[in-house]
Amino acid sequence: MTGSGFRQESVDFGDVIERVENIFSSLFLSLPNVIIGIVVFLIFWALSWVVAKLVGLAMQRAGRPRGLQMVLSRLTAWSILTFGLLVALTVIFPTITPASLFGALGVGGVVIGFAFRDIFQNLLAGILILFTRPFRIGDQIVSENHEGEVVDILVRATLLRTYDNRVVVIPNSELYTKRVVVNTAYENRRLSVEVGIGYDESIADARAAILEAIATLPGIVTDPTPEVLVNLLGDFSVILEVRFWISPPDRREAVEAQDQVLEAIKRALTAAGIEMPFPIQKIMLDPRDPRSEDSL
Known part of the structure; x- marks a missing residue:
């Protein structure tokens, strides 16, 4: 120890040089493995590109949606690239075994799966929707x-x-x-409207008038034919359900058809003299109640 209290140690430059030489020697020895690993990865990269193209062409010929073609092509490419990366790592680092790599990937996959569970659920559901095409x-x-x-x-x-x-x-x-x-799964779509007639009216006459009125309306198909059914015996009217089919079955046609049918039914029943009653409330006054006399 010197007078200042610090101990001076001599640096052995020979040891430093020897360590540097060992590092470069190990790098030089592993250089062939690195080159081979890079070549292996490039081969898998080219293979992923070719296979992804083939998958896309096969899906296109099968008439699958473009979105499904892109998804399956990319998933195929990424799967091959991931496998190629694992193979390249085992070549570059011989001490790493495939079992240890797959084990690490398994643990990492579980963690990632929990972290991005909702994303993976939507991804899988999207692939199934594109594939099954509901x-x-x-x-x-x-x-x-x-x-x-x-x-x-x-x-x-x-x-x-x-x-x-x-x-x-x-x-x-x-x-x-x-x-x-x-709503547009099939060529035709059935709609229905309800109309009430008085209890004193003939259901058969009302049915005939309604069917005649809507038979010639545009957009109403004749096969299946329209029909009029008694749906309910209401408090003040007999409720008839008018069923009819339209084509095409989209929303615009449905709204227009319903408007035309209701207008035609109103016009036909009025012309036939068939009453369409509105709600009526009857108030019964009890003559024994003195308040009834006051209200008169």
């Missing part, structure tokens, strides 16, 4: 409190344009797990 772009659907036309089906969500020209973004997991009504 509805397509241009269809008019009803989901929960939302109704409108499907304008696009993305991997994460479906875009729905409402009839008042707004866009609703609905997660695909909700559309896949909850009830969805497709």
Whole structure:
């Protein structure tokens, strides 16, 4: 120890040089593995590009939606690239075994899965919707409190344009797990309206007048034929349900057809002299109640 209290130690430059030489020597020895690993990864990269193109062409020939083509092509490419990266790492670092890599990926996959659970649910639901095609772009659907036309089906969500020209973004997991009504699934669609006639009126005459009135309306198909059924014996009228079919089955046609049918029914029943009563309340006064005399 010196007078200042510090101990001076000599630096062995020979040890430093030897360590540096060992590092460069190990790098030089591992250089072939690095080159081979890079070559292996490039081969898998080229393979992923080719296979993704083939998958896209196969899906296109099968008539699958463009969104499904892109999703499956990208998933295929990323899967091959991930596998190629694992192979390249085992080549560059021989001490790393495939078992240890897959084990680390398994733990990491569980963590990522919990962190991005909602995203993965929507992703999987989007792929299933694009593959099974319960509805397509241009269809008019009803989901929960939302109704409108499907304008696009993305991997994460479906875009729905409402009839008042707004866009609703609905997660695909909700559309896949909850009830969805497709109004335009078939060529024809059945609609119905209700009309009340008086109890003294003839149901047969009312039925004949209604069927004759709506038979020639535009947009009303004749096969299946319209029908008029007694739906309810109400408090002040007999409720008739008028069923008819329209084509095409979209919202615009449905609104116009319903307007024309109701107008034609009103005109036909009025012309036939058939009463369409409105609610009537009868007030009975008890003569024994002194308040009844005061109200007269």
